[in-house]
């Protein structure tokens with residue numbers, strides 16, 4: 196039996212009079228790696244941002260480990276403390292070194308002992324293969340290095356789920372691989388991950404489920420390899436053929 | 444005559460200190476008040492935002508001398524509460540500094556990218572944790588340089604207190620001038636003292652900025668490992 200980490204029930208999100216998410220229902224079980232794919236502007240980032248209340252929802256419900264996610268309530272802080280987020284543009288704190296970036300939330304948000312946190316942080320830098328860059332400032336690092344620090348920062352609070360929003364699409368091609376390699380390691384560890392990505396190969400290799408989103412709706416979901424080999428819907432077929440053409 | 448002037452030196456020094464203290468106090472109140480007004484300006488609650496906007500525009504548009512008269516003569520009339528010239532001047536200057544500083548602080552806070560606020564919130568920080576550890580340290584680099592300018596402006600404006608009879612630097616200079624038969628020399632001396640004080644503040648501010656700048660360089664360029 197698996198535990199449901201995340202549950203979307205008919206989620207509706209509007210910006211003004213534009214409906215961005217139009218009744219999204221799905222769930223994420225513990226240990227799953229769910230990859231969201233879909234055309235640009237279709238609401239993938241928005242869906243991810245609703246999970247930790249960076250956006251409010253206008254209809255339906257999202258439950259994280261049984262708790263309703265309510266962006267405007269104080270309870271959201273408690274939800275966020277159990278979720279790690281990795282952004283497309285890293286969003287590292289530029290005034291702090293890599294090590295300080297990783298240590299900040301455990302120390303000030305979770306009130307952990309500095310020594311314990313520093314030890315764990317050093318372990319995380321080893322995991323993301325950046326032990327030699329611990330004292331660098333974000334501006335001194337390449338995009339790939341910054342994104343790996345961002346992953347270490349997200350891991351530092353022992354989150355129950357990791358949210359990735361196109362973690363490699365702002366990177367130079369030569370540094371994409373090092374970030375994906377770290378993400379593969381996380382998958383092997385059995386982390387629960389929700390990944391918005393255009394890296395179809397990664398989704399096929401690592402994902403346990405693929406969700407194709409279009410026009411604010413889930414058009415198709417299933418096993419990534421099966422879906423890539425034989426998409427059931429016409430829209431998924433068209434989308435997948437465009438991006439695999441672009442990749443060649 | 445110069446011997447006579449020399450004998451006034453302790454008086455002038457004391458007056459200079461009064462002026463520095465007065466404007467420093469006004470600036471401090473202005474920094475705290477300006478922070479509150481800036482946060483109100485950025486609030487999601489519309490009435491609060493409008494109130495803050497009104498406050499800022501109001502005090503930006505009215506001469507400080509008028510505000511000073513209102514505080515000094517108006518407050519006793521309306522509230523039956525006598526204000527000393529010192530208190531009245533401090534309040535008037537602080538009101539003006541608050542409106543200026545609120546704009547400076549708002550610009551500083553808004554200079555911090557949206558991604559920073561989101562990363563801090565996603566990490567589960569409370570509003571104050573986010574401000575204290577993520578936003579303010581970055582905003583300060585933008586806030587500091589114009590704040591030095593606000594201090595200098597406030598210090599110069601404090602000479603208006605002489606009009607309601609408060610004996611600060613300008614008033615002291617004018618009193619000395621009277622005893623010396625309307626000589627021109629005390630005025631020159633006044634200008635020189637103001638210049639020295641403000642130049643000192645400028646230098647101090649520049650030194651502070653340099654200290655911040657070292658960090659800024661690390662933050663924005665590859666200074667090597």
Ligand SMILES: Nc1ncnc2c1ncn2[C@@H]1O[C@H](COP(=O)(O)OP(=O)(O)OP(=O)(O)O)[C@@H](O)[C@H]1O
Nearest residue numbers: 210211215233234235236237238239240241242361
């Ligand atoms: N704060 C906002 N205000 C208004 N509209 C917004 C806002 N954020 C996003 N949108 C709109 O919502 C739609 C969905 O955006 P979203 O970023 O979720 O798409 P996406 O699927 O992540 O696209 P991409 O692949 O380009 O990242 C877009 O049309 C976008 O313009």
Ligand SMILES: [Mg+2]
Nearest residue numbers: 239240241361
């Ligand atoms: Mg997106």
